[in-house]
Amino acid sequence: MRLTLRIWRQSTKDDGRLVDYRLDDVSEDMSFLEVLDVLNEELILAGDEPVAFDHDCREGICGMCGMMINGVAHGPERATTACQLHMRHFADGATITVEPWRAKPFPVVRDLVVDRSALDRIIEAGGYISAPTGSAPDAHAVAVPKPDADTAFESAACIGCGACVAACPNGSGMLFTAAKITHLGVLPQGQPERDSRVLDMVRAHDDLGFGGCTNTGECTAVCPKGVPLDSIGRLNRDLLRASLRPRR
Amino acid sequence: MAVSGVALLLFVVAHMVGNLKVFLGPESMDGYGRWLRSIGSALLGNEGVLWVLRIGLVVMIVLHMTAAIQLARRARAARPESYRARRPVQGSYAARTMRWGGVIIVLFVVYHLLDLTVGVLNPHGVHGEIYRNVTADFQLWYVTLAYTVAVLALGLHIRHGIWSALQTLGVSSARVVQTAALGFAVFICVGYLSVPFAVFFGLVR
Ligand code: HEM
Ligand code: FES
Numbered sequence: 106m107r108l109t110l111r112i113w114r115q116s117t118k119d120d121g122r123l124v125d126y127r128l129d130d131v132s133e134d135m136s137f138l139e140v141l142d143v144l145n146e147e148l149i150l151a152g153d154e155p156v157a158f159d160h161d162c163r164e165g166i167c168g169m170c171g172m173m174i175n176g177v178a179h180g181p182e183r184a185t186t187a188c189q190l191h192m193r194h195f196a197d198g199a200t201i202t203v204e205p206w207r208a209k210p211f212p213v214v215r216d217l218v219v220d221r222s223a224l225d226r227i228i229e230a231g232g233y234i235s236a237p238t239g240s241a242p243d244a245h246a247v248a249v250p251k252p253d254a255d256t257a258f259e260s261a262a263c264i265g266c267g268a269c270v271a272a273c274p275n276g277s278g279m280l281f282t283a284a285k286i287t288h289l290g291v292l293p294q295g296q297p298e299r300d301s302r303v304l305d306m307v308r309a310h311d312d313l314g315f316g317g318c319t320n321t322g323e324c325t326a327v328c329p330k331g332v333p334l335d336s337i338g339r340l341n342r343d344l345l346r347a348s349l350r351p352r353r
Numbered sequence: 354m355a356v357s358g359v360a361l362l363l364f365v366v367a368h369m370v371g372n373l374k375v376f377l378g379p380e381s382m383d384g385y386g387r388w389l390r391s392i393g394s395a396l397l398g399n400e401g402v403l404w405v406l407r408i409g410l411v412v413m414i415v416l417h418m419t420a421a422i423q424l425a426r427r428a429r430a431a432r433p434e435s436y437r438a439r440r441p442v443q444g445s446y447a448a449r450t451m452r453w454g455g456v457i458i459v460l461f462v463v464y465h466l467l468d469l470t471v472g473v474l475n476p477h478g479v480h481g482e483i484y485r486n487v488t489a490d491f492q493l494w495y496v497t498l499a500y501t502v503a504v505l506a507l508g509l510h511i512r513h514g515i516w517s518a519l520q521t522l523g524v525s526s527a528r529v530v531q532t533a534a535l536g537f538a539v540f541i542c543v544g545y546l547s548v549p550f551a552v553f554f555g556l557v558r
Contacts (some may be wrong), residue, residue, distance in 0.1 A: 113437075122438055174438035202438040209431050272442070274449070275424065276431025316431035317424045320517040321453065322527075326443030338525025345523050 106131040106192060107210040109200040110144060112156055115213050123202065133193040137180060138163060138170060140192060165189040165329065168264030172217045173204040178268035178327040186266065186329040202257040206271035210278070214258065221267045223313045224281060230309035231302035232285040234294050253291045260287040262330040269324035269332075275316035280324035282310050283340035284332045290343055300347035307344055354421040355518035360413045362511060369544040375557055376547075379484035386483045418455070425452055447513035454510045461503035468496075491552035504545040512538035 108128045115121035126144055135143070138160050145155035158166035161169040166185040172187055174180035180190045184307035195201060205213050249257075260283070286303050289295030295302070311317075318337060325334045355419075371389075374381045394400035441449065453475035469486055472478035478498075478521065490496045515534035524530055551557040 121434075173436060173438070176436060176438040177442055200365055204436055204438065207432055207434050207436055274441075275428035277428075314431055316428040319424060319448070320513075320520045321448040322443045322445075325439060334520075334527045335525040338520045338523060338527065342523025342525060343520050 106133055106195070106197045108140070108192075108195070108198070110140070111200055111202045111218070113155075113204045114156070114216055116154075116215055121212050121213065123204075125200075131192055133191065135192050136163070136188055137174065137192070138188045138189040157214070157218045158174070159218050160188055163188040166264060168266035168329075170323075171266040171268050173202075173206065173207055173271060175202055178272040179205070179266075179329055184327070184329055184331050189329075194331065206267050208267075208270050208276045210276075211267060219267070221265070223315070224265050224278065226268060226313055227278065227282055227306055228285065229308050231298065231305040232289070234289060234298060236294065240263065247293050249292060253313065255272070255279060257288050257291045260284040260332055262331060263288070263332050265329075266329060268327045268329060270315065272323040272327040273318075274321055274323060275319055277318045277324075278310050278313075278315040279318035279337050280328065280332055283304050283336040286340045286343055287336040290339065300350060300352070303343040303347050304352070307340070354417065354424070355521040357413045357417040357420065358514050358518050360470070361410075361417060362515070364410055364413075365507070365511070365541060369541060372548050373544065375484065375487055376551070382479065382484040386481065400420070414459070419465060421452060421455060444469070445500045445513065447509040448517075450509060451513055451515045455504050457506045458503065458510060461499070464499070465503075487548065488552050488558060491549040494553070497549045500549045504542055507545070510544040511541060 108131050110128065111123050112126060113121060114124045126148075127217045128140065128144060128147075131140055131143070138158070141156055141158055148155045158172060159169040161167040163170070165188060168186075170186055170188040171179060174187065174190070179185060179187050180194070182190055182194055203217065205211075205217045206219045206221075208219075209223055211219040213219050263281060263284035265281065267278075267281070270276060273279075284308045286306065289302065290299050320334070320337065321336055325332060359367045371385055374385050390400045390403055397405070398403075447454075467474040468490065469475060469483070472480060472486065475486050475490060476493065477486045479485065491500070512534050515537055519530045519534075520527070548557075
């Protein structure tokens with residue numbers, strides 16, 4: 106395949122621009138990141154600066170590899186991370202625009218790499234349970250109904266890649282936050298901190314400069330793990346209830 | 354946003370029911386107008402309660418717009434640098450046009466008040482002769498067109514609005530709520546559009 110990659114290059118705060126790169130021999134079995142690897146080898150041989158991009162597992166589970174591909178977070182395939190996206194989904198001769206996630210709380214570090222630690226700040230605000238550590242408890246010590254376990258798991262599948270924020274027209278991180286609220290809030294272990302968790306995480310989310318959710322649903326559509334929009338309804342329910350109750 | 358939206362929706366439903374009195378003839382429609390002005394007149398005088406309702410409506414509109422402006426400003430602040438290439442995947446047309454759709458509806462309401470409440474833009478424009486004012490309006494194609502556009506904009510607005518409001522108030526079954534919202538929006542559109550179209554095509558004169 107012949108491709109033109111139109112990639113966002115940025116090394117200081119405001120020198121960002123799109124640069125075109127031609128690749129003449131791309132296999133359609135390559136993943137999107139492998140194409141970037143090939144491009145970078147060429148750039149290095151030519152003495153140019155390689156394109157910086159984040160990646161780690163390359164098997165769709167770490168959440169590092171997010172980027173906007175042709176205006177869609179993680180590219181055109183549903184429920185697929187950029188590292189799992191294969192070139193057969195693109196037409197020969199295509200021009201593909203690649204940009205970093207764009208959101209105030211995700212400053213660009215370089216090229217396609219953004220700093221997503223704002224998501225860690227949201228977790229620190231309440232995305233945990235307090236429990237004594239030590240040896241692991243028996244798996245059946247606390248019974249969890251199967252439907253609850255399934256709901257929790259759907260949300261626990263979130264890999265924190267930030268695609269929901271990147272795709273949201275409001276730059277909101279509500280799907281990420283709601284995934285954590287749902288994951289912990291439907292399990293027995295999450296009950297003691299359920300109220301304070303939702304209040305603190307939503308406040309942290311807002312304070313970090315994420316936008317407000319208007320339920321447009323772009324987030325779920327691009328989520329590589331398919332975290333459902335229902336989780337946001339659940340977050341809102343918990344938030345309403347926690348706000349109406351005296352804080353403990 | 355959700356709470357003021359629900360209040361406005363209640364008005365929209367009540368108003369639609371009132372409009373349908375056109376089909377019962379001039380007496381019913383004009384009598385309804387007189388009744389509206391007379392509610393609670395023993396306590397607050399003629400139009401007293403009506404003004405309370407009007408003020409409540411204006412307060413809700415202001416709250417609704419304030420919330421919308423706050424959300425829009427937060428959204429702009431959250432993405433200072435926009436994408437060079439951007440393709441919406443899911444966001445329904447209704448969801449994407451909430452802000453401009455809302456502006457269109459407000460502009461329509463201003464025109465509509467001058468037309469049918471104040472009467473200055475109405476081709477008949479006689480106070481109290483509501484039926485004649487309405488029928489005079491919709492014999493004109495451009496008035497019918499303006500109302501049709503506004504009602505369709507309202508339909509899109511409440512289609513996304515109902516579902517989004519319920520989700521904000523903690524209902525968490527997106528599929529069911531979205532379908533119900535769509536059904537309700539169609540119901541509202543049909544109810545509102547029946548009047549201008551019935552007049553325009555001569556079924557009501
Ligand atoms: C085709 C559809 C419509 C018709 C035939 C219609 C008809 C009327 C009439 C006859 C009045 C005056 C009632 C009176 O003087 O007692 C009125 C008032 C009003 N209408 Fe409509 N209307 C329509 C659609 C809408 C829509 C879509 C909205 C807004 C979403 C709206 C908002 C209002 C408001 C705010 C008033 C003023 C109420 C007041 O304070 O007196 N109308 N309408
Ligand atoms: S590199 Fe780990 S998810 Fe793509």
